Amino acid sequence: MSDTNTRRVISVIVMNESSVLARVTSMFAARGYNIESLTVAPIPNSDKSHITIETQGNARVMEQITKQLHKLIPVYKVIEHEEMVEKEMVLVKFPIAENLSDIASLASAYNGGIVNVGKEMVVAQVADEPRRVKHFIEAAERYNPCEIVRGGVVAIER
Amino acid sequence: MQMSGAQMVCEAIIAEGVKTVFGYPGGAIMHVYDEIYKQDGFEHILTRHEQAAVHAADGYARATGEVGVAMVTSGPGFTNAVTGLATAYMDSIPLVVISGQVPLSLIGTDGFQEIDAVGISRPCTKHNFLVRSLEELPRILKEAFYLARSGRPGPILVDIPKDITVDIGEFNYPDSVHIPSYKPTYKGNNRQIEKAVEAIKKAKKPLLYIGGGAVLSNAYKLIRELAEKTQIPAVETLMARGVMGAKNPLLLGMLGMHGNYASNMAMSETDLIISLGARFDDRVTGKLSEFAKYADIIHVDIDPANIAKLVDVDYPIVGDVSTVLKKMLPLLDDVNTARYQAWRDILKRYDELHPQSYVDSDEVIKPQWAIERLGELVGEDAIITSDVGQHQMWAAQHYPFDRPRQWINSGGLGTMGFGLPAAIGAKRAYPEKTVINITGDGSILMNVQELITAAEYKVPVINVILNNHFLGMVRQWQTFFYEKRYSETDLSFQPNWKALAEACGGIGYDVTTKEEFDAALEDAIKQNKVCFMNVAVNRFENVLPMVPAGGALFNMMLPPKTEENGGEK
Missing domain, CATH: 3.40.50.1220 (TPP-binding domain)
Known part of the structure; x- marks a missing residue:
């Protein structure tokens, strides 16, 4: 079994009931597994919720994560994504004194744009693959961002 | 049929065929206890500590294979029960534990005797429920019993706010359970x-x-x-x-x-x-x-x-x-x-x-001898429970267990204080059987108050205390791995065991010779009362073979073939 730590994205379909998220996250905490990012929202027209967890570990850890998640009573399904479309959103706030057209072109290069302009700040939004979101944040550094909020990964199997 | 939430709890317990419930009342669970008073579908055993109530239900479950039921109040009642839940969880024992909770309107306000029971018990239950409305109570109770006994068994907590036990509603106990996200595999590919x-x-x-x-x-x-x-x-x-x-x-x-x-x-x-x-x-x-x-x-x-x-x-x-x-x-x-x-x-x-062996002595009772002698005298008829430590290992090594469910001990969690309440639960399930708790002078004190329970309900369990005036297993590690620095393991200051048993309505025997051992056991079985057999054993006896923690299984410290000269006695 491979000992190397790899990044994985897991979708967990759960009953949409109180404390279900706590059951999932406390399983990770209790067994010493890692959560890099987590998103959760109800699945439309159902009594279920979709949790997307970005995690990492070796093959044995990943297998245990999947099995331990399955073991939780309100968990319907665990999908270890292989062939997936994954997206992450980020909001970045810049001072209005920065070069707005540069920021707008940069954001549009990453499937985004300026979504709010205030008296002193502008807010840019980007939704793209997590790897590209990281690149965008690196590129945006030179425009002195004052706040960066990442949304966590959502994924869907192709 | 219209009834209160408290009545529903009792009706569900009866519908599940449970004959004995172990528990301890308190403010938040009082309405349920009021209904227990009125009904005659099951008996309730009042233990003297909530931890013991859960262990007793656990002993009952291990002896019978059925779901054990314990009932406790909110706050400290529940937190006392946590060790019992964790013990059952680690050994996959089917339990339903019902705890009272503060009224719904007070949840989250740090009310009197409020604690987040489902939060605390999440990692030590198979599943848990906080009941949020009377309507869902029958379904949750049904699911609790089903989850406890199906698949890999385990303890289930049902936390019920006090106002829900008072409310009146329609009771329809479901015939079957439908949990689409829970499908244990029995068949094997x-x-x-x-x-x-x-x-x-x-x-x-x-x-x-x-x-x-x-x-x-x-x-x-x-x-x-x-x-x-x-x-x-x-x-x-x-x-x-x-x-x-x-x-x-x-x-x-x-x-x-x-x-x-x-x-x-x-x-x-x-x-x-x-x-x-x-x-x-x-x-x-x-x-x-x-x-x-x-x-x-x-x-x-x-x-x-x-x-x-x-x-x-x-x-x-x-x-x-x-x-x-x-x-x-x-x-x-x-x-x-x-x-x-x-x-x-x-x-x-x-x-x-290298057979499983020890060197017997004419001067002092060896703990292994005591176990083997028990095996000869009561053998396959008895149910043996134990606490945790050297006595537990000697019992596992030397007692001639003849059938499953004859040996009841806390393996996964290793809970000292498990033995006596578990023995009470097992004896209640099988009153005709001799039930012996093999324990140590350390462990027995961790739930010693249950002597009262055993005496009150006439549950004559025999507690064989292999007394080495030490917290023996820790002492053994200190001997082997800590250069004999016996840090806080010397238990020389002891109660008068005989008097302690008698003070609680039981019998005590002080045993120092093999003849006394036989006589005490014979009398204990005849007397039919809860008892302590305080057996003075060799102080420095070690549990062997032993694989040091983290060592390879084949590297064992083996038992001596003859008594070592100059060894600690």
Whole structure:
């Protein structure tokens, strides 16, 4: 079994009931597994919720994560994504004194744009693959961002 | 039918066929206790501590295989019960624990005796519920019993806010349970079973590795049949003692940290482990990288998360041990038992070389002698519970367990104070059987208040205290690994055991000789009262063999063949 730590994205379909998220996250905490990012929202027209967890570990850890998640009573399904479309959103706030057209072109290069302009700040939004979101944040550094909020990964199997 | 939430709790307990509930009342659960007072469908045993209530329900469940039920109040009542929940969780024991909670309107306000019970118990229950409306109470109670006993069993907590126990509503106890996200696998994959059978036929040194799951699955007859048919030798974990039966010639003994030489060597040299309801616990495997290096592994377990958790498995079979064995046995009709003869001979020689032994003494009672003597005097008729420590290991090593559910102990969590309340639960389930709690002078004090419970309800359990005036197992580690610095393990300051038992309505015996031991046990059985047999044993006796923690299973410290001169006494 491979000992190397790899990044994985897991979708967990759960009953949409109180404390279900706590059951999932406390399983990770209790067994010493890692959560890099987590998103959760109800699945439309159902009594279920979709949790997307970005995690990492070796093959044995990943297998245990999947099995331990399955073991939780309100968990319907665990999908270890292989062939997936994954997206992450980020909001970045810049001072209005920065070069707005540069920021707008940069954001549009990453499937985004300026979504709010205030008296002193502008807010840019980007939704793209997590790897590209990281690149965008690196590129945006030179425009002195004052706040960066990442949304966590959502994924869907192709 | 219209009734209060409290009545619904009682009706559900009756509908589930539960005859005995263990518990302790308090503010938030009082409405339920009011209904308990009015009904006559089950008896309630008032323990003197909530922890003991859960252990007693646990002992009841382990002895019978049925779901044990305990009831506690909110806040400290619940937190006291947590050790009991965790004990049952680690050994997969089916329990339903019902706790009171502050009224819904007070939840989250730090109300009097409020604690987040579902939050605290999440990691030590199979599942838990906070009831949020009267309408869902019947369904939750039904699901709680179903979840407790199905799949891999475990404890379920149902936390009920006080106002819900007062509210009146319609009670329809469901006939069946529908939890679409919960589908335990019992059957075992046919193809995998066939492959495993082929591996058994090809193996030269196969070994049955039997765990607590075999007890939970009530698989002992099938396992004995499997061993008989294939003539494959077997080792048992601490939790599986009694499955093969002590007299079975194919049983090598218990393996692990305090396993016997032949068992541990068998595990180290086998080429095929047939694991039946065992989970490769660290106390069994020793150093993982040295564990069963030459073996392929067949792992039968109802919990997929146990498979490949610690060791790589070649033939994973997710399923119930009994169900899987029923499929496996007919496929083994043509097995060549002679194939394993050489392997059996090797193991026999190992056992002759280093049998499970100790050096007896005429001057002082050896704890191992006391266990063996118990075995001779009450043997297969008795139910044996234990606390945790040296006495537990000696009991597991030396008592001739003849059937599963005869041996009741806290294996996974290792809970001192488990033995007496568990014995009360077992004795309540089987009043005609002699129930003996083998305990130590450390452990017994951790739930000693239950003497009162045993006396009040006339549950005559016999507590054999193997008294070495030490917290013995920790002392043993200090001897071996801490240069004999006996930090906080000397228990020389002791109660007057006889007087303590008598003060609580029981009987006490001080035993210092073998003759006194026999006489005390005979009298204890005759008197039919809860008792302490305070047996003075050799202070510095060690549990051997021993695999030091983290060491390889085959590197055992072995018992001396003669009394060592100059040893501590």
